[in-house]
Amino acid sequence: MTGLDHPAEPDRPLGRPRATTHDELEAIGMDLFGRRGYENVSVQQIAEAAGVSRRTFFRYFPTKSDLPWGDFAQEVDRLRSTLALVPDQQPLMAALRRAVVEFNRVPAEAVEQHRARLGLILSEPELIARSLLKFQLWREVIAEFAGRRLGMPGSSFLPELIGEIALSAAVAAYREWIPHPSADLPTLIDTAFEAMTDLEGLEHGSAATLAQRIALPDGRSP
Amino acid sequence: MTGLDHPAEPDRPLGRPRATTHDELEAIGMDLFGRRGYENVSVQQIAEAAGVSRRTFFRYFPTKSDLPWGDFAQEVDRLRSTLALVPDQQPLMAALRRAVVEFNRVPAEAVEQHRARLGLILSEPELIARSLLKFQLWREVIAEFAGRRLGMPGSSFLPELIGEIALSAAVAAYREWIPHPSADLPTLIDTAFEAMTDLEGLEHGSAATLAQRIALPDGRSP
């Protein structure tokens, strides 16, 4: 007995090696969706293209509609950590605004991929449907934060409402972004939050100036 | 030749009479869902209980998950008509608030049924998913109204954002209502809109007073 008898698996844990990966299936699937449309691609076809059985596909993804979401739970964790680090003196909505804006800033080389995902998710009915389930996690994180700040459970009315509203801002920005690729997503989200803070004052005039702001490509004011 | 030769079908248009109705299937289905849970009831079983074939069920409802929604398109039309009658001098958000509050006022005898629907829709994952598709119509109506008011297409950023936000308020209220049957739904919605108008000022103190307001059963202030 050496004391260090089992060498704590270097890279290969044990058993039969995997025939594919989460990422590979995702890449193949997204490619096929882009080419032929979501509904016209069956799980069978994705599996075949990956050289794997249909049954195996479902061991990597719970459903077909989970494919475009990547590891969304992990993304949500990122949001949670960001919010955990917000200093207490920062006002609630300002903090949320900053956090959500930053959460949606993706590295330049990943922008196209991100747009493809969002475009699919927001256009295909089955994926639109699925999105509400996915965003539920997201909302809970926001509500949890708001609850801490307001001194009440994250599940109570106001925190939940704030979660809904923050998600609204983000989704409205996503929808605007898809047909306007030249726009800057974080800026769109920031604008959405800004508009929300002055809903009462919204009439012909003020709306026009705001609308003009977001029309600037890239969003950096001159 | 009488000039009035074909008598414009009194009640029976022609052909084989229907074996069931939209409403009957809905009633039977909702009953079964309530008894055994949504997932544990197959379309087959609903059809059998209605004395009709499975194929026929799908001639009355496009999908199983449409069943709890009744004739939602018609409800949305009601909202549209309400908004069309709003006087122009009424501020945008105030008008929306009133319209959405009134839209959600149901006659006392229908409250329980309405609660059952909403409870199902907000708790069963498949129905949660479906809800986004359904509410899309709802949002479009709001966005269309906002667009008219702001002098821009209903499909532009701000109107869409306003649609999202109004829906958020309503949904947050629905979710609060389900576990608190004694609350008054229109009042909850009104409160949600009110809270949204002062998001910036939301901190410990103000939130507590608001939270207290909605805790009053029935919502009529003393």
Added chain:
DNA sequence: ACCATAAATGACACCCGGTGCCAATGCAAT
């Protein structure tokens, strides 16, 4: 009475997403 017409139903075959089950596979440690 008889026949055309028309609308709705029912039966059947089929596709796809998703799941439970179990035997086969491929690698590592002994």
Added chain:
DNA sequence: ATTGCATTGGCACCGGGTGTCATTTATGGT
């Protein structure tokens, strides 16, 4: 070689949803 183990593949099965076609049940005209 043998054992242990995770993963895979195959298969049967369920439920939702659709396309197709013959059948049913009425009405209206002759």
